[in-house]
Amino acid sequence: MKSAAERCRRAALTLALLAGVAAHAQQPRDAEPSTAAAQEAARKGLPFADRTDFDDAGAGFIATLPDAAIEGIGGRPVWSMKPYAFLEAAATPPTVNPSLWRQAQLNAIHGLFKVADGIYQVRGFDISNMTLVEGASGIIVIDPLLTTEVARAGLELYFQHRPRKPVTAVIYSHSHADHFGGVKGVTSDADVAAGRTHVYAPEGFMEHAVAENIIAGNAMSRRAQFQFGPLLAPGPRGQVDAGLGKNLSRGTFSLIAPTDSIARMLDKRTIDGVEVIFQLTPGTEAPAEMNMYFPAARVLDMAENTTHTLHNLYTLRGAEVRDARAWSRYISDALEAFGAKTDVLIAQHHWPTRGTARIQAYLKRQRDLYKFVHDQTVRLLNQGYTPNEIAAALRLPSTLANDWAAREYYGTLSHNSKAVYQKYLGWYDANPAHLDELPPVEAARKYVEYMGGAQAVLERAREDFKRGNYRWVASVVTHVVYADPVNREARALAADALEQLGYQSEAGTWRNAYLFGALELRNGVTKLPAISTLSADALQAVPLDLFFDFLGVRLNATRADGKRIVINWNFTDTQQRYVLNLENAALTHTAGMPAADADASLDLTRTTLAAITLRKTTFADAVKNGAIQVTGDPRKLLELLSLLDEFEPMFEVVEPHPVR
Numbered sequence: 310m311k312s313a314a315e316r317c318r319r320a321a322l323t324l325a326l327l328a329g330v331a332a333h334a335q336q337p338r339d340a341e342p343s344t345a346a347a348q349e350a351a352r353k354g355l356p357f358a359d360r361t362d363f364d365d366a367g368a369g370f371i372a373t374l375p376d377a378a379i380e381g382i383g384g385r386p387v388w389s390m391k392p393y394a395f396l397e398a399a400a401t402p403p404t405v406n407p408s409l410w411r412q413a414q415l416n417a418i419h420g421l422f423k424v425a426d427g428i429y430q431v432r433g434f435d436i437s438n439m440t441l442v443e444g445a446s447g448i449i450v451i452d453p454l455l456t457t458e459v460a461r462a463g464l465e466l467y468f469q470h471r472p473r474k475p476v477t478a479v480i481y482s483h484s485h486a487d488h489f490g491g492v493k494g495v496t497s498d499a500d501v502a503a504g505r506t507h508v509y510a511p512e513g514f515m516e517h518a519v520a521e522n523i524i525a526g527n528a529m530s531r532r533a534q535f536q537f538g539p540l541l542a543p544g545p546r547g548q549v550d551a552g553l554g555k556n557l558s559r560g561t562f563s564l565i566a567p568t569d570s571i572a573r574m575l576d577k578r579t580i581d582g583v584e585v586i587f588q589l590t591p592g593t594e595a596p597a598e599m600n601m602y603f604p605a606a607r608v609l610d611m612a613e614n615t616t617h618t619l620h621n622l623y624t625l626r627g628a629e630v631r632d633a634r635a636w637s638r639y640i641s642d643a644l645e646a647f648g649a650k651t652d653v654l655i656a657q658h659h660w661p662t663r664g665t666a667r668i669q670a671y672l673k674r675q676r677d678l679y680k681f682v683h684d685q686t687v688r689l690l691n692q693g694y695t696p697n698e699i700a701a702a703l704r705l706p707s708t709l710a711n712d713w714a715a716r717e718y719y720g721t722l723s724h725n726s727k728a729v730y731q732k733y734l735g736w737y738d739a740n741p742a743h744l745d746e747l748p749p750v751e752a753a754r755k756y757v758e759y760m761g762g763a764q765a766v767l768e769r770a771r772e773d774f775k776r777g778n779y780r781w782v783a784s785v786v787t788h789v790v791y792a793d794p795v796n797r798e799a800r801a802l803a804a805d806a807l808e809q810l811g812y813q814s815e816a817g818t819w820r821n822a823y824l825f826g827a828l829e830l831r832n833g834v835t836k837l838p839a840i841s842t843l844s845a846d847a848l849q850a851v852p853l854d855l856f857f858d859f860l861g862v863r864l865n866a867t868r869a870d871g872k873r874i875v876i877n878w879n880f881t882d883t884q885q886r887y888v889l890n891l892e893n894a895a896l897t898h899t900a901g902m903p904a905a906d907a908d909a910s911l912d913l914t915r916t917t918l919a920a921i922t923l924r925k926t927t928f929a930d931a932v933k934n935g936a937i938q939v940t941g942d943p944r945k946l947l948e949l950l951s952l953l954d955e956f957e958p959m960f961e962v963v964e965p966h967p968v969r
């Protein structure tokens with residue numbers, strides 16, 4: 310429950326922000342002189358005369374849709390490059406890092422492209438690529454994008470230029486949603502069930518595809534808004550790119566479970582007459598991922614293990630960190646196994662690389678890029694350096710710094726080195742002064758008090774802003790915002806500092822994070838309808854263990870203190886039995902035998918459970934209409950449910966959040 314004081318504070322903040330909107334236009338500002346100078350320095354330091362990537366990105370172009378505009382149900386826009394027309398400007402505006410501007414132009418190239426005889430790609434119809442391989446009797450689709458509308462549009466575009474044939478196979482290169490969510494745009498449950506379409510995926514795919522977005526899903530969805538910038542307006546003072554591609558498509562998400570699992574490290578298969586050698590790369594860019602080599606066409610598909618950016622060892626939306634050592638190892642293995650036999654290297658983001666010698670050189674640099682980040686971080690941490698010190702010390706070696714594919718558009722050396730530190734040593738830097746620090750609001754109040762009050766801090770911070778010390782201004786003024794979130798001057802100055810940092814960022818992800826932070830400081834948290842991180846398809850695949858664990862993470866320990874409730878669950882359609890046990894403010898479950906001392910026993914189906922999870926019905930209604938049959942005391946079930954929190958999807962990020 311929110312306290313009365315808390316509600317007052319929120320109301321005051323809303324009024325202050327509304328007054329602010331009236332008094333000043335809370336619009337993005339121009340680049341400061343320090344930012345313009347930083348952009349100029351970036352321009353001088355990089356080989357902009359090298360246009361090879363533009364040649365590669367345009368090679369094999371066949372056709373596209375006007376502005377790649379794709380609509381969903383009722384004409385709702387699902388994808389369009391039209392808002393990015395500003396990228397055609399001759400000169401880079403001072404509000405965008407010139408290196409990111411270049412990447413954003415490359416990522417704006419869209420259409421159907423021929424890669425090699427019998428292999429095509431649809432690029433720029435989503436953040437990811439869809440690859441189409443012509444088989445003996447039909448089409449093999451590798452990675453059907455994030456949503457069904459864009460996948461269907463991509464396949465239709467292909468059919469306008471190549472013979473229309475059935476989709477005989479779908480291959481998911483890995484367990485991230487932008488590589489499988491559009492599957493029902495290229496095939497159907499019925500075709501898969503009848504064996505007309507086979508679905509291949511690396512071992513562990515389903516588990517990872519559904520698990521990653523559930524337990525911590527609410528936080529990840531909110532944080533993803535900062536990483537990708539979907540609520541920022543595209544433009545020179547807004548969203549320009551996400552580094553890996555433009556943005557995420559906004560259509561219908563789907564999932565069909567694989568029929569064939571690739572489980573051997575090198576697995577040779579013949580799919581619809583096409584020989585494919587799969588190379589499993591577990592624990593790299595995704596927990597379940599695989600590269601694939603097509604010997605007849607001499608094409609190597611590196612999935613998402615090598616792209617035209619330094620990728621993420623840690624993703625800003627929040628996820629478990631990735632293993633740079635394994636990542637580098639698998640690139641090395643791919644180079645050894647396939648490098649000398651490859652004419653075209655493709656990936657499931659970005660554009661191809663052509664020519665065996667160029668490909669080998671590219672794979673070596675990518676291999677070394679991840680090894681460099683790993684080894685240099687570990688070297689420094691073994692010398693006692695801590696995360697911010699290591700991040701400040703790392704610079705790409707001169708031989709990689711001028712390689713566009715090693716630049717920091719998606720991952721950065723800074724946050725990737727922190728991922729390596731976290732993997733080995735965790736969050737604690739071993740300085741006991743940091744072992745039990747005050748939480749942010751308490752600390753902020755003391756900082757501001759010690760520094761002579763908010764006005765004194767802001768005066769000095771404005772001087773630093775003029776000098777271009779935006780990182781410092783953002784850190785110090787955040788204390789003022791946390792000490793007093795209705796201080797409009799503090800919010801405005803913090804926003805201005807984040808904005809200049811965003812303008813200077815080479816990483817699309819950092820730019821989006823900074824600019825979205827600035828937007829929320831100026832205008833408050835964006836109000837959006839609740840978004841479910843689940844779809845009916847994904848939900849069918851969620852194991853019951855994970856479902857009960859997800860109930861557990863919603864248990865409000867304060868309200869549950871001292872309570873003991875035991876419920877038997879009997880799933881009549883799947884013949885599964887679970888006991889859910891609340892005790893010591895922890896919810897645990899066991900499978901198998903029902904508990905003799907249960908307060909209540911439920912008979913239900915998984916379909917009913919899915920309907921409840923998708924909020925199509927409620928437990929109370931399902932009990933009332935008989936979809937759930939209760940023996941024992943039904944009030945105990947309702948009491949247990951009343952102890953579960955509903956997560957707020959749009960929680961505060963750049964300002965203190967109320968106690969919920």
Ligand SMILES: [Zn+2]
Nearest residue numbers: 437485487613
């Ligand atoms: Zn991807």
